[in-house]
Amino acid sequence: MATIELNYNNIRQNAINLKEQAQDIIAVVKNNAYNLDLRECVKLYSEVGINYFATTKEEECKVIRETLGKEANIFLLNPTYDFALAREYNIEINIASLEYLKENIEKLKDLTLQLEFAGSMRRAGAKNLEEVLEIIAFCKENDLKLKGFWSHFSFADEFDGFYEKEKELVLNVLDEALKNYDFEVVHLQNSASFLRDGVFEKTTHQRLGIILYGAMPYDVNVNLVALENLVIKNPITVYGEIINIVKLNKGECIGYSNSYIADVDKKVGIVNIGYGDGILRDRLKGKTCIINGKNRNIYSTMMSHLVVEIGEEEQIGDRVYVYDDKQQLHDYTKYFGPNSVQLAALNYDSLKVKKIY
Numbered sequence: 507m508a509t510i511e512l513n514y515n516n517i518r519q520n521a522i523n524l525k526e527q528a529q530d531i532i533a534v535v536k537n538n539a540y541n542l543d544l545r546e547c548v549k550l551y552s553e554v555g556i557n558y559f560a561t562t563k564e565e566e567c568k569v570i571r572e573t574l575g576k577e578a579n580i581f582l583l584n585p586t587y588d589f590a591l592a593r594e595y596n597i598e599i600n601i602a603s604l605e606y607l608k609e610n611i612e613k614l615k616d617l618t619l620q621l622e623f624a625g626s627m628r629r630a631g632a633k634n635l636e637e638v639l640e641i642i643a644f645c646k647e648n649d650l651k652l653k654g655f656w657s658h659f660s661f662a663d664e665f666d667g668f669y670e671k672e673k674e675l676v677l678n679v680l681d682e683a684l685k686n687y688d689f690e691v692v693h694l695q696n697s698a699s700f701l702r703d704g705v706f707e708k709t710t711h712q713r714l715g716i717i718l719y720g721a722m723p724y725d726v727n728v729n730l731v732a733l734e735n736l737v738i739k740n741p742i743t744v745y746g747e748i749i750n751i752v753k754l755n756k757g758e759c760i761g762y763s764n765s766y767i768a769d770v771d772k773k774v775g776i777v778n779i780g781y782g783d784g785i786l787r788d789r790l791k792g793k794t795c796i797i798n799g800k801n802r803n804i805y806s807t808m809m810s811h812l813v814v815e816i817g818e819e820e821q822i823g824d825r826v827y828v829y830d831d832k833q834q835l836h837d838y839t840k841y842f843g844p845n846s847v848q849l850a851a852l853n854y855d856s857l858k859v860k861k862i863y
């Protein structure tokens with residue numbers, strides 16, 4: 507069985523390093539903490555002094571409360587209609603719209619609320635400055651517990667210029683909102699925005715996901731990172747092993763639909779890992795892996811096997827690394843998009859998990 511090592515030491519160290527550079531951190535732990543284990547991650551973030559958590563699911567809010575107890579601040583990013591759960595577990599609620607607020611006012615009276623400016627994300631929240639101000643006024647009139655203002659940049663991970671425009675809009679709306687209400691927490695930035703710009707003056711928290719786990723949001727070789735002194739350590743190591751060595755004569759084929767044809771007589775390694783283990787094909791196909799310290803070509807990619815280049819020294823049982831400190835998630839961002847895509851895809855039912863503390 508191929509193996510994944512989850513390095514919670516590194517994840518902890520990343521949180522410590524980021525805490526020194528951010529204002530205060532809201533740890534985004536959606537989708538089982540980016541598939542790195544919700545309970546483990548919230549425990550260790552809490553141990554290093556992060557006490558604010560955000561996720562998209564009611565169920566996960568409950569798990570966080572049960573894991574950390576009374577002290578943690580828990581913010582549900584998605585609009586919810588499960589007001590009883592929010593009350594029981596003291597979960598902060600996102601205001602879906604002015605209409606949502608009006609329709610549910612009785613149930614929302616004793617709950618803690620946050621106001622989202624939808625910006626160009628437009629998943630939820632106030633659509634424009636007018637609605638932001640109306641929601642603030644409505645909360646004041648009705649004595650609602652409005653705690654936070656937030657927004658989410660939809661272009662922070664792209665370098666095409668839209669980010670600068672949406673930033674201007676959001677900061678402008680924030681300025682106006684602050685003239686009308688004294689928010690206890692203000693948070694706009696995800697990992698990419700924080701890394702590009704450092705912290706914004708008028709915010710209190712950064713809402714960090716991917717960087718907290720241990721991957722840059724973009725390909726580090728392409729773009730400069732704003733925070734030069736930041737050290738981020740790799741959270742996952744994934745490897746299979748050579749389970750067979752096959753001799754191919756020149757012109758002989760191997761793999762699905764003869765996907766590789768030997769260019770000369772050679773030996774190739776058959777490895778017990780594939781896209782069925784949740785390793786993205788874009789990570790594997792036509793790329794390299796590391797065997798005994800050397801970069802080796804991946805010739806063919808199958809559901810539970812790879813065919814790889816080997817040298818004379820390679821033997822059955824040798825480890826074949828697809829992710830480690832030298833081949834990190836962000837080295838492949840340019841091929842498969844956000845690194846969370848790879849984390850989310852990992853198949854723990856077909857990988858042996860080793861946790862490192």
Ligand SMILES: *Cc1c(COP(=O)(O)O)cnc(C)c1O
Binds near residue numbers: 658698715717723
């Ligand atoms: C996922 C998410 C984040 C974190 O994004 P990263 O790019 O992983 O830092 C922040 N805010 C919201 C609303 C999110 O959904």
